[in-house]
Amino acid sequence: MRGTATMEDSDYSEINKTSWNSRVQAHLDSNFYDNASFLEGRCSLNEIELKLLGDIKGKSILHLQCHFGQDTISLDRLGGDCLGIDFSNEAIDAAKEIADATNSKAKFLCCDVYTLPELVNEKFDMVFTSYGVLGWLPDMKQWANVVSNFLKPEGQLILVEFHPFLWMFDDNFKTIKYGYFNTGPIVETETGTYADKNAPITEEYVMWNHSISEVMTSLLSNGLSIDSFEEFDYSPYNCFNETVCIDQDKYRIKHLDDKIPMVYSLVANKNK
Numbered sequence: 001m002r003g004t005a006t007m008e009d010s011d012y013s014e015i016n017k018t019s020w021n022s023r024v025q026a027h028l029d030s031n032f033y034d035n036a037s038f039l040e041g042r043c044s045l046n047e048i049e050l051k052l053l054g055d056i057k058g059k060s061i062l063h064l065q066c067h068f069g070q071d072t073i074s075l076d077r078l079g080g081d082c083l084g085i086d087f088s089n090e091a092i093d094a095a096k097e098i099a100d101a102t103n104s105k106a107k108f109l110c111c112d113v114y115t116l117p118e119l120v121n122e123k124f125d126m127v128f129t130s131y132g133v134l135g136w137l138p139d140m141k142q143w144a145n146v147v148s149n150f151l152k153p154e155g156q157l158i159l160v161e162f163h164p165f166l167w168m169f170d171d172n173f174k175t176i177k178y179g180y181f182n183t184g185p186i187v188e189t190e191t192g193t194y195a196d197k198n199a200p201i202t203e204e205y206v207m208w209n210h211s212i213s214e215v216m217t218s219l220l221s222n223g224l225s226i227d228s229f230e231e232f233d234y235s236p237y238n239c240f241n242e243t244v245c246i247d248q249d250k251y252r253i254k255h256l257d258d259k260i261p262m263v264y265s266l267v268a269n270k271n272k
Helices: 009-029 035-039 047-053 070-077 089-101 140-150 164-168 212-220
Strands: 002-004 060-064 081-086 107-110 124-130 151-162 186-191 202-207 224-232 243-247 250-253 263-270
Touching: 009 089, 009 202, 035 070, 035 089, 047 124, 047 151, 047 263, 060 070, 060 140, 070 081, 070 089, 070 124, 081 089, 089 107, 124 140, 140 151, 140 212, 140 224, 151 164, 151 224, 212 224, 212 263
Parallel strands: 060 081, 060 124, 081 107, 124 151
Antiparallel strands: 002 186, 151 263, 186 202, 224 263, 243 250
16 A cells, blocks of 8 residues: 655655565565575576676675675675675575575675765675665665765666556556656555565555656766666566566566566666
């Protein structure tokens, strides 16, 4: 259930941290994340991002909003030197446990995206972030500034994200309910979670809708150039209502078929 609200930025972080902390165990136990097969060596990265990443052997990678680190550890398995950050202490604790269990060299830090420059001085070859990340942040210009701050000259941002067009709909994709552009915080209350809709969890959280132009303009104004942009008419995750599987790891909203974009990818390079 979603609704617009007025909220101070100082309020949203603790609300969202509580919400994400409450989800961690349910996500670890879920078929969605299938942590058992991950511990045995499954790569959690999808075709879309693997194509963009290319050969990452020896590259330093900052993974923003890493949850409990499956993708961070997958990047490590592909040869990257990885640091994953997330503001959920429960998620980071789990990430460290999974890293230990898999003998991963990936490192993890519990930190909010916006305050990360106060804690880390390193520059990276690549910043990676994916799927359901930007909507948790109120200010895209500040986010882009953080990305730029951590990239080496000619370093790359790899962003794969759910398309903002999706967030205009109600939960069952029957009607247009919300604006495409950022008009302020949207407060939601959810029972269950995208990874386990029957999980005994009911939490409030706060999100923002960010148009693609807002994301791109924020990157361009912080010293990055857009190298590639692509949209996809499917999601690699079965995390929405009213979905149908059209191929392996490809899902669409069944009554909308291929008529809407569901995911976009963006590669941006930091200028010299």
